[in-house]
Amino acid sequence: MRKAERVDYILQRLQELYPEPPIPLDHSDxxxxxxxxxxxxxxxxxxxxxxxxxxxxxxxxxxxxxxxxxxxxxxxxxxxxxxxxxxxxxxxxxxxxxxxxxxxxxxxxxxxxxxxxxxxxxxxxxxxxxxGVPAFPVDTHIHRLAQRWGLSSGKSVVQTERDLKRLFPVESWNRLHLQIIFYGREFCTARGCDGRVCEICTTCYPNRKHPKETLKA
Structure with a gap:
């Protein structure tokens, strides 16, 4: 699967799983x-x-x-x-x-x-x-998954943010960063998936034979 195809698939699948992702932190303003x-x-x-x-x-x-x-x-x-x-x-x-x-x-x-x-x-x-200003905050989940999904080299969170902003349409950023966080917590956890277990990893890389080692943020 080419990178452009991975990007389209990831956008579609995360939208199916988390159409309206809530903000995880309780706040009023x-x-x-x-x-x-x-x-x-x-x-x-x-x-x-x-x-x-x-x-x-x-x-x-x-x-x-x-x-x-x-x-x-x-x-x-x-x-x-x-x-x-x-x-x-x-x-x-x-x-x-x-x-x-x-x-x-x-x-x-x-x-x-x-x-x-x-x-x-x-x-x-x-x-x-x-x-509501378009931004792409990168936390540990996003940094990890961007590497597992072949979207960024993971050399730094700055590089990961830059790569994701380049790959995904700006209108998706605010929703997408939450969707990736929720997916990372639920399916593609640090220990529960090594790049060969969860649905998105196996779809993007069906022939991956070895664990995907990810660089820490």
Whole structure:
């Protein structure tokens, strides 16, 4: 199967499996999404969704969050891991949103990436899921599957994002990155599939004899 055929098949099959993929992180607006995505670094979405209700009950907007102490934030988010860094970042980004953006999360990639604790992936998620701006956030699932499906070399997440954006139509990006995540969690897991087990892997590469070794992000 040629790469163009793989791309068409993957688009079609994922759309059949996940026609309306939900956003995995519970949130009510761009600010709560931003905080939730920041907390999800090296943490499962399920754990984040368990923690954020208590945090957002105290502060679901930049002004209230900035009024909390780092220690108050840290105590709530401790189960998410990396709580010392994340609590400082959440408080400081809330202050910056008040100081520089009128208390509103900016719909601007560069402005988001300048916020403490917000890298390119987090900014991309917010742009895509809060503002509907086409983006292709690459997490570990997407990075792994792009290699198994022969869509990217996997040399870096930057390269994977660039390759996927080049291969897939821009109007599919926001939905497709979620579809790949859900498929990676359900069928093409890190240990459950080695490039020779799941439906998409076996369809794209029916003659693959050896496990597909994937480079980590």
């Amino acid at each position: 761009p600010f709560t999404l931003l905080v939730a995505v920041l907390l999800s670094a090296q943490c499962t979405d399920e754990r984040v969704n368990q923690v954020t209700p208590a945090l957002f009950a105290l502060a679901d907007n930049p002004r209230d969050m900035a009024a909390l102490s780092v220690e108050q934030i840290r105590e709530i988010i401790r189960p998410c891991g990396l709580s010392p860094q994340k609590s400082k970042a959440i408080k400081r980004l809330s202050e910056i949103l008040l100081e520089e953006h009128g208390g509103v999360v900016p719909a601007d990639m560069e402005a988001l990436e300048r916020l403490p604790g917000v890298g390119h992936k987090t900014a991309s998620v917010v742009m895509a899921q809060a503002f």
